[in-house]
């Protein structure tokens with residue numbers, strides 16, 4: 507798992523611990539309740555040069571991972587792309603795309619067996635709504651990254667998954683508080699049904715069999731399953 511400090515990633519760890527999985531996590535924050543219960547390696551995915559050695563350290567004794575969830579994601583406040591500096595877009599590319607490339611490269615180099623990889627994408631990867639700037643671009647790139655790795659990882663099923671709308675710090679801080687007149691998607695999101703992180707995890711796990719039947723390399727929005 508990447509990104510377990512809050513939101514969906516936190517709820518995934520809770521779920522997997524309840525199921526008595528052994529959890530390996532790369533993240534900036536380790537909550538007290540997980541201390542001593544999971545294998546944790548501190549990693550700021552923005553410090554891109556640290557991602558490979560951190561992954562290597564975390565997984566040094568691992569031969570197989572049942573599932574890898576590339577969950578960590580960065581969204582900065584909604585604004586027009588015209589007003590979005592390249593350095594801010596680069597940060598989203600680093601966390602949402604390149605960190606995942608490095609982690610996948612490390613897993614391949616270490617010859618770790620991984621039957622299932624889920625990269626958490628977003629409806630924003632295909633919607634192109636006003637205000638979603640480098641986040642949309644980075645999630646679209648993530649979808650393509652997943653497709654490209656699927657061509658090479660013949661023994662792995664890998665998909666990019668839009669998890670639906672989840673009430674998390676990301677949604678609350680950067681989407682629900684944004685200008686709904688300027689950015690019409692904000693109004694739509696406010697009116698749409700939303701899940702708690704725990705519900706979102708349960709929804710993904712309930713649909714796991716369907717997800718496994720989707721061709722490797724695909725982008726899928728869970729709301730369409």
Ligand SMILES: NC(=O)c1ccc[n+]([C@@H]2O[C@H](COP(=O)([O-])OP(=O)(O)OC[C@H]3O[C@@H](n4cnc5c(N)ncnc54)[C@H](OP(=O)(O)O)[C@@H]3O)[C@@H](O)[C@H]2O)c1
Pocket residue numbers: 508509510511512513514515516532533534535536549550551552577578579580601626627628629668669670671672673674675676677
């Ligand atoms: N919420 C939604 O409605 C929604 C919809 C579509 C897609 N998503 C996607 O779902 C995923 C989880 O997001 P969320 O909604 O749960 O938001 P969130 O609560 O803000 O969580 C973001 C996660 O990413 C990790 N992260 C962010 N920057 C990082 C960095 N520099 N280094 C390491 N980890 C970093 C954080 O972990 P640490 O703080 O421990 O580093 C945190 O666990 C993201 O990929 C997001 O794009 C969410």
